[in-house]
Amino acid sequence: MPISIPTHERGEWPSSYGSDMDTFTRSERSRIMRAVRSTGTEPENKCEALLRTLKLKFSQHPPNLAGRPDFVLRKYRLAIFVHGCFWHAHRECQHSALPTSNTEYWAKKIAGNRRRDRRVRDELRKDGWRTAVIWECRLRKPNSVARRLLRLTSWEKLR
Numbered sequence: 001m002p003i004s005i006p007t008h009e010r011g012e013w014p015s016s017y018g019s020d021m022d023t024f025t026r027s028e029r030s031r032i033m034r035a036v037r038s039t040g041t042e043p044e045n046k047c048e049a050l051l052r053t054l055k056l057k058f059s060q061h062p063p064n065l066a067g068r069p070d071f072v073l074r075k076y077r078l079a080i081f082v083h084g085c086f087w088h089a090h091r092e093c094q095h096s097a098l099p100t101s102n103t104e105y106w107a108k109k110i111a112g113n114r115r116r117d118r119r120v121r122d123e124l125r126k127d128g129w130r131t132a133v134i135w136e137c138r139l140r141k142p143n144s145v146a147r148r149l150l151r152l153t154s155w156e157k158l159r
């Protein structure tokens with residue numbers, strides 16, 4: 001689903017990535033950083049760049065799957081959703097704070113999103129899919145997301 005990004009999220013990259021640097025060699029790291037930077041700022045594009053860099057095969061928004069996940073890695077029976085922190089109420093995340101005006105409207109809308117997220121996840125799991133959520137704010141540390149993607153795909157088949 002299309003995600004609109006709050007403006008404060010655009011184009012901001014922390015200068016240091018701390019312990020995220022550990023898992024990758026220097027050249028892998030810079031490859032990941034380059035891939036992510038070169039695709040603009042949409043969280044979904046960032047995630048796509050990571051999947052490509054890690055050479056993981058995926059399809060996007062397959063119409064035949066519940067919730068049309070942002071990325072589907074069939075080989076790993078893995079459905080990935082890239083969620084905006086605000087729209088899907090990322091817990092304990094500063095980017096999920098509700099606006100101070102029309103609060104009730106937003107609270108309702110976002111509660112509806114979360115209900116739908118749960119329903120979609122349950123449906124996919126029933127059909128034997130694993131699901132993962134990549135939060136928008138996490139993509140500011142692409143190395144840690146890359147590590148997570150590798151963990152999620154470190155086995156040939158699940159079931």
Ligand SMILES: [Zn+2]
Nearest residue numbers: 085090093137
């Ligand atoms: Zn967040």
